[in-house]
Amino acid sequence: MDWHIITSSKGGVGKTLVSVMLLMSSCEQSIDKKNSVLAIDLNGMNADLRRMMASGNRGKHDQFSSENFHFEAVLDSNYIMGWPKDAFKILTAKTFFGFLWKINQQIKAELETKFKCTISTVIIDTNYHFCNLFPREIINNSSNHQLFNRTEERFFIWFIWVYRQLSNLFDFFDAMNQNQNNPYHADARTVQDKGVLIERKFSANNFVSPFVHVFSPNSVGHVSDNRLVQFFLGVENPLRQLAYLKNSNNCTRFSDFIAHLKTAKQNVGLRQLQQDETIHQYFIRILGKYIVNVRHGGRPKNVVPVLFEECLLGYTESENPNLINTMRELGVYINFKEAYNALIL
Amino acid sequence: MKVIVYRLDNVTLSRQCDEPFDISGVGTCYLFSKSEDNNVLKDFIQLYHDRDDTIFLIPEILKSPFAESLGGINNKNHTPLLWKQYDDNDLGGMETTGIIKNKIIEYVKTDNPSPDQIEFVETLGGNSNFLDKKMKIVIYKADKDVPFATDYDQLGSTDNIIFSNRQDKVTDFNSKSVDELKHLVQPWLPKRVGSEADNTIFYVPYDMWNKFIDILERLINGFKEMMVKGEKTSVPTSQQLGLGKGSSLASFYDEMEIQKVLEEPTEKNMIEAVKELEELLNEIVTSSNEVDAIFVYDLTNNLVLYNSTASTEREEDLPKFLTERKNYGASVANFGDLRNVSTVLNTFGDDTKRGKLQRTMFQLTNGVLNVYFFDEYTVPIAVVFVSAKPTGLGSLVLEGTKRIDTIIEKLRPLL
Numbered sequence: 001m002d003w004h005i006i007t008s009s010k011g012g013v014g015k016t017l018v019s020v021m022l023l024m025s026s027c028e029q030s031i032d033k034k035n036s037v038l039a040i041d042l043n044g045m046n047a048d049l050r051r052m053m054a055s056g057n058r059g060k061h062d063q064f065s066s067e068n069f070h071f072e073a074v075l076d077s078n079y080i081m082g083w084p085k086d087a088f089k090i091l092t093a094k095t096f097f098g099f100l101w102k103i104n105q106q107i108k109a110e111l112e113t114k115f116k117c118t119i120s121t122v123i124i125d126t127n128y129h130f131c132n133l134f135p136r137e138i139i140n141n142s143s144n145h146q147l148f149n150r151t152e153e154r155f156f157i158w159f160i161w162v163y164r165q166l167s168n169l170f171d172f173f174d175a176m177n178q179n180q181n182n183p184y185h186a187d188a189r190t191v192q193d194k195g196v197l198i199e200r201k202f203s204a205n206n207f208v209s210p211f212v213h214v215f216s217p218n219s220v221g222h223v224s225d226n227r228l229v230q231f232f233l234g235v236e237n238p239l240r241q242l243a244y245l246k247n248s249n250n251c252t253r254f255s256d257f258i259a260h261l262k263t264a265k266q267n268v269g270l271r272q273l274q275q276d277e278t279i280h281q282y283f284i285r286i287l288g289k290y291i292v293n294v295r296h297g298g299r300p301k302n303v304v305p306v307l308f309e310e311c312l313l314g315y316t317e318s319e320n321p322n323l324i325n326t327m328r329e330l331g332v333y334i335n336f337k338e339a340y341n342a343l344i345l
Numbered sequence: 346m347k348v349i350v351y352r353l354d355n356v357t358l359s360r361q362c363d364e365p366f367d368i369s370g371v372g373t374c375y376l377f378s379k380s381e382d383n384n385v386l387k388d389f390i391q392l393y394h395d396r397d398d399t400i401f402l403i404p405e406i407l408k409s410p411f412a413e414s415l416g417g418i419n420n421k422n423h424t425p426l427l428w429k430q431y432d433d434n435d436l437g438g439m440e441t442t443g444i445i446k447n448k449i450i451e452y453v454k455t456d457n458p459s460p461d462q463i464e465f466v467e468t469l470g471g472n473s474n475f476l477d478k479k480m481k482i483v484i485y486k487a488d489k490d491v492p493f494a495t496d497y498d499q500l501g502s503t504d505n506i507i508f509s510n511r512q513d514k515v516t517d518f519n520s521k522s523v524d525e526l527k528h529l530v531q532p533w534l535p536k537r538v539g540s541e542a543d544n545t546i547f548y549v550p551y552d553m554w555n556k557f558i559d560i561l562e563r564l565i566n567g568f569k570e571m572m573v574k575g576e577k578t579s580v581p582t583s584q585q586l587g588l589g590k591g592s593s594l595a596s597f598y599d600e601m602e603i604q605k606v607l608e609e610p611t612e613k614n615m616i617e618a619v620k621e622l623e624e625l626l627n628e629i630v631t632s633s634n635e636v637d638a639i640f641v642y643d644l645t646n647n648l649v650l651y652n653s654t655a656s657t658e659r660e661e662d663l664p665k666f667l668t669e670r671k672n673y674g675a676s677v678a679n680f681g682d683l684r685n686v687s688t689v690l691n692t693f694g695d696d697t698k699r700g701k702l703q704r705t706m707f708q709l710t711n712g713v714l715n716v717y718f719f720d721e722y723t724v725p726i727a728v729v730f731v732s733a734k735p736t737g738l739g740s741l742v743l744e745g746t747k748r749i750d751t752i753i754e755k756l757r758p759l760l
Binding site (some may be wrong): 056136176178189192193196199200241244245246249253254255256258259266267269292296 | 364365373382384385387388391393396397398615616618619643646647648650651706723724726
């Protein structure tokens with residue numbers, strides 16, 4: 001079974017869009033194989049994925065409740081949407097791992113019996129950073145990660161890089177020769193160290209890395225800035241260039257990904273904004289250099305750009321029931337699905 | 346990054362290397378156990394090899410995988426690492442050494458562990474420069490003749506070879522063919538660049554260096570494209586080479602004038618190479634009357650690889666190009682279609698025995714593009730000189746002709 005865990009360190013950066021597109025893409029794959037997809041929204045009161053993809057009590061849909069979760073089969077689309085009964089309960093790393101284990105050992109079988117289907121993919125939309133979900137004490141405990149080392153399970157940890165996170169890393173890169181333990185750099189170190197540790201524990205089935213690195217317009221930029229919107233609408237923006245780069249058919253290791261970012265950052269130089277340049281444009285310049293540096297090898301298949309679609313601005317607030325059908329025709333989805341298929345096949 | 350090799354016999358550590366500890370005045374320490382996975386070691390080297398605030402504590406058994414991993418990152422398989430005997434000062438003195446040993450002992454899985462069980466044996470690095478080993482060619486001029494009569498001599502060690510500048514030797518050298526001269530250079534050459542002896546420095550007289558480069562090109566495939574310009578300050582002093590003070594060789598060495606340094610690129614000087622190229626493009630744009638922008642374009646991936654960023658007085662004529670979009674914008678997003686121009690004209694040139702397409706001028710209503718095509722690199726590229734005015738064609742051509750070789754020289758290691 002494929003497990004996709006969506007993580008990010010900040011809200012409003014395209015996480016729901018990634019989750020929706022992931023669900024749509026995996027449904028298309030699963031339908032061909034007559035399988036189902038289980039999607040679980042762990043965003044508590046901000047459960048946009050549930051709001052967009054569950055029935056919302058419109059029409060008749062099969063439902064099922066386990067001890068702590070509700071599930072609803074959206075049968076036409078061949079997926080099951082799940083969410084916690086108590087939206088206010090705080091998720092800890094321990095309960096998260098316990099939940100994964102329970103899905104695998106119990107809930108999956110119950111849902112398959114109830115809805116007469118075979119679940120081949122699980123998507124879990126979280127509002128946590130991967131460092132929150134995978135702390136050392138949890139993943140170094142062998143009983144917690146035994147699920148991840150089974151050859152029949154494949155894990156993908158989707159991480160949406162945001163400019164704040166990148167900014168921390170870049171500051172850390174810039175301070176390489178300061179020869180001191182700077183408290184402002186501790187989190188950058190943790191992100192790097194934890195990335196390597198998670199990769200070591202959860203790389204099974206010949207996957208070099210479980211990480212899928214995502215760049216989206218709102219993660220590296222800010223779509224409330226009209227200049228950036230114009231930029232992202234143009235065919236020259238680095239997200240599009242990354243999407244159009246040939247697929248390398250290989251995954252990048254976490255440390256290699258960071259090394260490429262570091263080189264791109266060094267190519268651009270110290271943070272020195274050009275005239276009229278915003279900090280987002282500065283990051284976009286770095287992303288542009290990243291693409292130049294990796295172009296010979298092609299886009300690693302676990303680096304996924306999300307393109308900008310003007311018609312999706314504010315889509316999570318819309319009540320358009322046809323949004324999903326509309327989305328199928330959009331370049332952002334077509335490109336995402338292509339990247340997803342390359343990743344999992 | 347500094348690496349300390351520790352000895353701790355028959356003991357297993359419970360600590361994971363990814364759980365570093367900070368020691369004030371020393372840095373962030375990563376403790377590796379003897380069972381550490383080589384891939385993880387490589388990952389951590391990849392992340393921290395260039396950081397002076399990071400210390401790796403590795404068991405003796407990991408020395409070899411460490412060297413191998415380091416070589417892999419630096420694109421060299423067997424980089425000779427200069428380990429030295431450990432000194433307490435390597436970890437900031439006796440007190441901090443004791444603190445670190447106590448820290449390690451917290452993770453020893455035996456009864457009554459003691460810091461005395463731990464011995465720090467060897468040290469590597471202390472700064473990031475130990476990763477920068479590479480073959481160098483130092484081109485020199487001197488008023489005096491070298492103080493030896495042979496074709497070449499060693500400077501301190503077999504890693505440093507100086508070729509004679511005596512007129513008869515230079516004349517003889519230049520009169521021979523590359524094949525005849527190969528035997529002179531080959532014994533000192535690494536099996537391939539980046540191999541065991543890649544810290545070799547060749548000192549070559551100015552009047553010999555073109556031929557010398559031809560020899561290396563013959564011996565090492567792709568040598569000319571590989572080498573980049575190095576810093577004169579990176580050449581060791583006579584003292585660093587261990588030449589006896591006051592010796593005739595030391596006097597000659599100290600008095601000779603270094604003309605140029607060529608070296609094998611490392612990650613560090615690849616970054617420098619980008620900087621130098623962009624500086625050159627800016628210098629051309631700001632000093633030329635007719636060139637308002639230059640960019641290097643990857644015709645396969647539709648990417649602007651490098652571009653001038655400097656403004657010119659005529660900038661207002663290229664607002665979208667230079668001011669608004671910074672990265673050249675949609676104007677060049679489909680520039681890759683120009684590869685068809687190159688293909689068509691190369692075929693024509695081949696069929697009619699007129700040769701390959703070298704450059705093309707595009708006259709626009711309010712500007713001119715002078716485009717040079719190159720298809721001998723990994724992907725076909727175009728170097729584009731842009732004029733914001735429709736006139737001044739002759740000057741634009743002249744500037745291109747004058748500058749294109751220098752641009753390519755800077756660009757070559759990056760392609």
